[in-house]
Each structure stands twice: as structure tokens, then as C-alpha cells.
Amino acid sequence: MTAIINGIQYIGGQTSPDEFIKNRAATIDGDQTIENAVLAGPVTFPGTVTVTGVLVIV
Numbered sequence: 001m002t003a004i005i006n007g008i009q010y011i012g013g014q015t016s017p018d019e020f021i022k023n024r025a026a027t028i029d030g031d032q033t034i035e036n037a038v039l040a041g042p043v044t045f046p047g048t049v050t051v052t053g054v055l056v057i058v
Helices: none
Strands: 002-005 008-011 032-039 049-057
């Protein structure tokens, strides 16, 4: 699920930030096009990843 609010794209079912820390899968399936993102690793992309901006994995 994604939603775009005020130009910000929220991924994962939430449409705005709150006080809870969200957990996401360590494997992101399918081909991905990423403009800009910060991910906490380790993370696995079994498909093709195209980065058009900045991607940081910490």
C-alpha cells in the first residue's frame, strides 16, 4: 500500500508518521526503482534495483 500526501510517498499501510517504529521485511521482492531512500540493513533485493537519486543503507 502506498499513499502520496503533500508530495511525500508513504509505503507500507501508514499514510502519516506516528510514534510507532515500523518493521519491514528484510527482503524486498520484485524489481524496484528508487528515487531517494534510507534503509536500515541488511536488506536483500532479489530483483533488479534502479536508483535514480541517492540510496543509503546503514
